[in-house]
Amino acid sequence: MTEKIGILGKKSPQRTGVERVVNAPLPTVYGKFQAVGYLDHDRGDEQVALVYGDLGTDDVLIRLHSECLTGDAFGSQHCECGDQLDAALRAVVAEGAGVVVYLRGHEGRGIGLLAKLRAMALQAEGLDTVEANLALGLPVDARDYGVAARILEDLGVKSVRLMSNNPRKREALVDHGIEVAEQVPLLIPPCENNITYLRTKRERLDHHLPHLDAVVSSS
Template structure:
């Protein structure tokens, strides 16, 4: 899907409050929004966290914009706690940080940087032979990163959040959202969730696609 200006409008379909509890005991609640009219037809979700209405109101009069994290679905990391990536810890961190200030977590159904769950696991197998995460995607005939943030921009527009503070290490998210008409007032990096199993993965993201990941020096 090509990113273009003049993105078609989406609308909020349903809203429902869902209490959340994470394995470490952290609890909050989210007003979960579903949508109609999303460009790719997938079932993406927006979790409105904290005093998000006040955050939108403050932004409309020039105050701080709501904090927003577009988070790509990662079954292995988000659900099973895989340490091959940092997705699960980033999700947990984002929910708490957004709850503190008010804003939205966009849960985007684009597993494996858009290539799908089975292909992601195939890419893992290739990484075990020595390829990095981007090389493995290419070897499978996919792009390095096939994610399109058009639905994310549509969701934000439907929620009235056309100006945001972006919680992400990925510069491509900021670039795509800005192209789609979302003002990124500030980019805020997530924490560094480093483990022995994901060190190469994080280093590759930092070096190959300029993710803002402050890794410790080797040695």
């Protein structure tokens, strides 16, 4: 058995360690968002929340998207990150309101870009994504979602419908005081280049990926 490892018009105070610095309109191919920029004083990271429509406080559709340069910017098929970001932005616009919190400092599940590339090189040699991180002496997942919870609180959000397949994101938000009313699957059809990676995420990281069943059974 495999081992399983607010209000946009007001500037927020610094009491939580996260300071709202700027609001700017951001027209995109998906629709017109408001880009709300934050400074995380605890870690020094600059963060951004893309807000669409009038949020309200309860059952807000959100995505906590971990930074992934290779997937988000370069269209890498090693992962499904770019497609998930695209789907989340489209879903928020279709909903009429919602937030995509883009979490910088989360590259490679928190190990950084160069370490992620080293891990990818090891995966090309046959290790899975968990084994590769451990072989480098790095944590399997070093991400922290406290800043995301504080950003949501600053935006006046009390409960969310979370677009994610990762149960740890739900657990983290709840631990930080944000109610998760629903976890909304964000399932991207796999391709030849990422099917092994996705299987590992399901089998060793507990991601809910039921759409892989058909692929697994036919392979």
